[in-house]
Every structure is written in structure tokens, then in C-alpha cells.
Amino acid sequence: MTEKSVIFFDIDGTLLNHDKEMPASTKEAIFALKEKGHEVAIATGRAPFMYEDLRKELDINTFVSYNGQYVVLNGEVIYKNPLITTSLVKLTEAALENEHPIVYMDHEDMKANVPDHDYIKESISTLKVEKFPTHDPNYYKERDILQSLLFCPEGEETQYEAVYKDFDFVRWHPVSVDILPRGGSKLKGIEKIVEKLGFPKERIYAFGDGLNDREMLTHVHNSVAMGNGEEEIKAVAKYVTKSVEEDGILHGLKMVGLL
Template identity: 60%
Template sequence: MDRAIVFFDIDGTLLDHNKQLPSSTKHAIQALKREGHDVAIATGRAPFLFENLREELEIDSFVSFNGQYVVLGGEVIYKNPLNTKALDSLTKFANKYNHPLVYMGHEIMKANSQYHPHIDVSIGTLGVSHPGYDPHYFVDREIFQALLFCPDEEEAQYRDGLKDLNFIRWHQFSMDVLPLGGSKAQGIEKAIEKLGYTKEQVYAFGDYLNDIEMLQFVGNGVAMGNAPDLVKNVAKYVTKDVSDNGIAHGLKLVGLLR
């Protein structure tokens, strides 16, 4: 088989439901590299939230912040920060409804609320504690993604009122906020242009709503067995649950491993 590049989401894809890396997944990625394929991560997480995983898997290329910050071989090749004016509008809008925000730079993140239960509940699922308080952190800094903490029944007002931003729900109480048009697909496109891959040589594994554009964009999109039907329906392939050797099975399914 020709050389390929494979992008892996993290939560629910590389990491199982207990935020653990299955041994079968680690072995499969090692085998993928031995076969001469390139391996990268494509995640909504900030780079500082998956350093240990990159070290364990020896991966130095990634699409982070849902496509807004792309690194290849340890070198930053694309950045698409949020517009400060748009962030200011978002902040004022969210303050009206008592919905807190977290502003995410490429090295750290800060909240505009000293405490809110939705922050702790949401980011706690990522194994992260409260990011600390700085309501002006977004001013004069590159912010690649914001986290908006509001229940899903209240999200429509943001989509209707802030047309220059993209909102992607990832938790019952939280949405990722991106520049309009921002997606993992956008970041992957920048990466494969730089590396010279065609779409047919590109594979991607994902399991949730922020993976939809990615799975549609690449030549070979693979939905995890634990993905909702909305995600499975846009994928070319569907593998097993992440906890049932889903990555190893999927790589064999698409013919990258024997």
C-alpha cells in the first residue's frame, strides 16, 4: 500500500471511556509507523492538554483547537486565532446570561469566572482542574479557542446572535467556540498541503460532533463504534468501540494493518 497519513481524535478515539490509552491502540500505532505511515493527532484539545499522550505515542505532528493551531514535526505551520473584537462581543453576550468562558492560548488557559460548577464538571471530564482566573486574558493575546459553558437548551441564542463564530458542543454544559469556518478539516487541509498528500492518502478516526467535517473531508473517514449515528453516517467506515480494540480493528478494516 502507498504511504498514508492517519489523523486520530483523542477523547473517545485514542483514549477510552476512562481516559486511558488501550494497549491495543498503542501497539497498533507503533505498527502503523513501522509500515512507514505518518501518524498525527486531530483534537479539540489545546497542545498543553495532551503533551503526555504525544510523548507516549512519540507523535510530534498535530491539529489542535479543532484545526486552529497546526504543528508538523514540532514546527508550527498554521495559526488561526479568534478575532479580539469577536471575543469581546462573545464575552459581553455571555455575561448577560451568566455563562462563564475559558480563553485558550497555545500554552495556558484562563477563565473569566473564579468559580462556576459547569466549568469544573465539564473540563473535569478531561482530567483538568479549574484553569485559574483572568477575565482579561483574551486581550492582546492569541486565543485559538474559547470554551462557553451553557446548557444545550440555551445555545441557540449564541448561534443566532453571534454569526461570526462557530459553536460546537462537546459536553452537556460546554461548547467549543471557533472562528467562523474553523474545523479539524481546515487544519488537516493545511497539514496535507504542506506534506504533499492527496485526500485519498489521508485517513481520520473520530467519534463526536467536532469530527464530522474531518471525516467528510478526508478520503477515508473512520467513525468509532461508540460514535453517535450522526457521526457514523458521514464516515466511509465504522469500526468497533474504542474499548473493544476499535483503533486496531479499524486500521485492519481500512487495509493499513494486516
């Protein structure tokens, strides 16, 4: 009998390829893991409403959303870590002066502080999700905002990094940056789930490819970087598998001995 493990998968560039399609081998591998009794979870920067269909398709009810700020175990919310509202107000004022729009996101929806902007369209469209942010400049004042998106060209986020120390800024697109609570990461969300499940570090696995996977792949005991991943992410991972398109998930799971 194989010892039970928990495996966390990033979505974009890991479960899904550049065209947001999932290789058949990946789906088969996920269900093979579940048949062996392993726990399968998602760890993503996406909002929970951006991958409901994927969770249903793979029958996954445990997930880390918003890079660790919203954590669900077997369908139950076990952790939320919202952005500090007073700091978000100040950041919004500065961003508006620089004509850098912001999208505010909670567990249910996302709203933009401007009615229309090319950067928002350009970046959000690459996710190929049905939901698109509508306009509500006061959305962040009424609820817990778990993540925001700042829209600016590469390099221009440094002016905010120097001033707004309550936040971490992680670029995910040439014109968009994730705004996270300082110190927030997928790793923190994973730790919340592992605490509840009681797995030893030797039986924790994580697959990822992007800059927001750095902490996760640096510290999870069995970390696997995708072949299509960022070079600096491959450098911190314990293993490097093939690309998504080359059946990288299946290959990686075989490589670490889970399949």
C-alpha cells in the same frame, strides 16, 4: 512496500476511552503504523498543553489542536487561526449578563473570566487533565485566543449562534460549548498538513467519534467512525469500526488495509 499514508486520530472517544485510558492494542497499532513508514498525527479539540504526555507516549510530533486552529507539523507551527477579539469582547459581555462563564485558551494556557463556577469544574474535570483554568478576565485582550469555551446548558447556546456570526459553536459537554472561528474545523487543519506533505487524497485517513469530527469524517477520503461514536457521525463516515473498548483502532486499521 506499502505506500506511505497519513492517518489522523481524534483523542477523546477514539484513542482514549470514556475513562481517558488508551487500550494496549491502540498503542501497539500506532507503533505498527510508524514501523511501516506511515505518518501518524492527532486531530483534536483539545489544547496542545492538554495532551503533551500522550504525544510523548506515542512519539507523535504532528498535530491539529483546537479543532483546526493551531497546527503543528514535525514540531513546527504551520498555521494559527485566532478568534476575532472585537467579537469575543461583545460575546463576553452578553455571556456575563446571562451568567454564562467563558474560558479563553491560547497555545500555552487557559483562563476563566469568573473566579469559580460549577459548570467549569464539571466539564473540564471529565477531560482528566492536570491543568485547570485559573481566573484572568482580561486574558483574551493580550494575546491570540485560538478557542474559547462557553458554559451553558444544552440549547441555550442558540441565542449566541443567532448573533455572533464570526463564530461557530460546537457542543462537547452537556454544560459546555466550543467557540471556534467561523468555518474553522479539524478538516481545515488537516488540509494545512496535507498541503505540506503532498499526500494524494487516497492516502489520507481519519478516525473520530464526535460532533467536532463531522467535517473531517465527511471529507477525508478514508474516514473511520468509532463504534462508540455519535450516530450522525457514523452516518457520514466511509467506514465504521468497533468501539474503543473493543480494540476499535486496531480493527479499523485492519479493515482499511493499513495493518
